[in-house]
Amino acid sequence: MIKQSILSIADLSISVPDMGGFSSHYQDYLTEENLNPDIIIQHGEFVREKYPAGTDEDVLCNLECVRLLSAKLLSYMGCVIHASAVSLDGRAYLFSGPCGIGKSTHAKQWLSEFGSSAVIINDDKPPIRRVDERWFAYGSPWCGKDSIHANMKAALAGICFLKQGTENSIRRLNSNEALHFLLWQTLHRFRYPEYLNMMMELMDKLISEIPVFELVNYPGTESVRLSYETMTAAAEEMGL
Amino acid sequence: MKVRDDYIMKPVADTWAVVPVGDAAKKFNGMLTLNESGALLWNTLKNGAGREELVKALRAEYAVSEETASADTDEFLAKLKEAGALEE
Numbered sequence: 001m002i003k004q005s006i007l008s009i010a011d012l013s014i015s016v017p018d019m020g021g022f023s024s025h026y027q028d029y030l031t032e033e034n035l036n037p038d039i040i041i042q043h044g045e046f047v048r049e050k051y052p053a054g055t056d057e058d059v060l061c062n063l064e065c066v067r068l069l070s071a072k073l074l075s076y077m078g079c080v081i082h083a084s085a086v087s088l089d090g091r092a093y094l095f096s097g098p099c100g101i102g103k104s105t106h107a108k109q110w111l112s113e114f115g116s117s118a119v120i121i122n123d124d125k126p127p128i129r130r131v132d133e134r135w136f137a138y139g140s141p142w143c144g145k146d147s148i149h150a151n152m153k154a155a156l157a158g159i160c161f162l163k164q165g166t167e168n169s170i171r172r173l174n175s176n177e178a179l180h181f182l183l184w185q186t187l188h189r190f191r192y193p194e195y196l197n198m199m200m201e202l203m204d205k206l207i208s209e210i211p212v213f214e215l216v217n218y219p220g221t222e223s224v225r226l227s228y229e230t231m232t233a234a235a236e237e238m239g240l
Numbered sequence: 241m242k243v244r245d246d247y248i249m250k251p252v253a254d255t256w257a258v259v260p261v262g263d264a265a266k267k268f269n270g271m272l273t274l275n276e277s278g279a280l281l282w283n284t285l286k287n288g289a290g291r292e293e294l295v296k297a298l299r300a301e302y303a304v305s306e307e308t309a310s311a312d313t314d315e316f317l318a319k320l321k322e323a324g325a326l327e328e
Contacts, residue, residue, distance in 0.1 A: 175253035176273050183271060193266055196259045200250035207253040 002043045006031050010078055010127040010138045011153070012038040014069070019043065019061055025141035028151045038076065041068045050191055066125050066142045067190040074198040077205070078129030082185040083159065084144075085126035085137045086110045088118045091240070092137035092154035093231055094126065095215075096185045097162040104146065105219055106162060106227070113224045123148035128156055128206075135210055135240075157235035158211045160227055161185075165216035168223045170230045178212035179203055211238060241290060241317070247325040249274070249282050258282065258325055272323040274316075277302060281316045291317070 003018040007029040015037040018026070046064040070080035083096035084107035093110070095103045103124075110118045124144025126137045135156035143149040161173070161181050173181065187199050211234040217223045246264040250257050256279040258272040259265070274282060277298060284297040291313060298309040320326050 175255040179252050179255060179257060179273065180271065193260075194262075196265050197248065197250070197261050200252055200257055200259060203257075204250070204252045 004040075004042075006034050006037055007141070009069075009140045010073065010076070010129050011131060011136075012073075012076060014039045014041065016041045016065055017043040017061070023141075025143075025147060025149070028139075028149075029141060039069070039072045041065055041072070062142055067192060069127065069140075069142070070186065070190045071192040071195050073127060073129065074195055074202060076129060077131070077202060078127055079186050079199070079202055080125050080127050080140075080142075080190065081159070081182070082125060082189045084123045085121045085154075086118055087121050087137075087150075087152065087154035088114055088228075090154055091157035091232070091235060092121065092126075093157055093227070094128075094137060094159040095162055095227075096159055096181070098185075101162045101164060102217060102219060103162060104144070104148075106215075106217060106223065109219065109221070109224045110228070113221060113228075119150050119152065120148045121150050121152055121154065130202075130205055130209075135206070155240060156210055157240050158213060158231040160213040160215050160231060163214060163216050164218075166218055167216070168218050168226050169216045170213055170226050172234065173212045173214055175207050177214075178207045181212070181214075182206070209238070210240070211235065241285075242288075242327045243282070243285050243320070244325055244327050247323075249279065251279075256282070258320070258323065260325075264324075267324075272319060272325065277312065278316055278319075281313065285320075 004015045005018045005026050007014050008031040009029055013034045051060055066080055073079050083094040084103040086093050086107050095106050107120050121139040122143045125142050127140050128137050136153045137156050138153045139149045139151045215227050246262050247260050256274040280301055281294050284294055294313045295309045
């Protein structure tokens with residue numbers, strides 16, 4: 001019998017199996033015993049067939065916890081996005097895109113540009129949620145290979161998909177583009193197609209209420225200013 | 241010609257997504273999105289319309305020629321077929 005830990009994540013109490021190398025990151029989120037947690041993730045729910053034979057047990061545990069969390073968050077108007085989330089002035093800015101596109105690099109450049117007022121709340125898989133008609137991004141212990149996370153929340157200001165280029169440019173995505181980009185970095189990424197129906201209800205609200213962008217990015221100060229200024233202006237205009 | 245029962249259309253912001261539900265969702269590998277006229281055609285088709293009625297529905301709603309409406313309807317049906325949303 002694997003012991004369960006109760007964590008406070010995304011303004012919910014979440015029971016998770018206390019196993020794998022990542023559980024050392026749980027301590028920042030531990031909360032008092034709760035006999036009735038909002039979400040329960042159990043070792044027995046892991047779907048091992050999704051992974052190649054010989055996958056490291058810690059890696060599998062980490063990925064399955066995130067996958068199950070994202071699926072179960074749908075019942076609470078939330079999900080997990082494959083992105084690096086930076087908090088600045090109470091707002092969360094998410095940078096998403098496929099592996100190796102430079103999400104973490106861009107997030108780190110925000111820290112260089114804005115100093116200690118900017119914090120990476122989750123470098124790889126932040127949970128997001130709509131609570132009382134407002135969207136938030138949250139820290140969580142499942143956060144990618146560099147283990148960068150902070151137990152805090154910030155109002156979601158926008159989501160920006162990165163693309164590499166030799167010059168910088170940014171554009172707002174239309175609903176159709178935003179939906180395709182977002183599904184790829186949520187549902188497909190975490191492999192739970194059986195929740196498509198609920199996911200669409202979440203996407204309807206998310207895309208109607210949160211601006212989504214594509215940044216063609218040549219790494220450096222200029223691309224940070226461009227993403228910051230464009231996303232902040234759109235967030236202010238939408239009252240986020 | 242009939243839309244499969246396990247495919248549904250969901251509004252997402254100002255676009256429409258056609259997605260499989262239940263067992264069909266397990267094979268999901270890409271999503272079909274429709275614009276406003278596509279959504280109209282979907283609803284008409286769901287109500288049991290055939291190709292001619294789809295063309296008529298388009299012409300009733302939009303000021304388009306018979307040819308344009310026919311071409312748009314065929315394109316719509318081809319998209320649905322490709323996505324696996326039509327019954328064999």
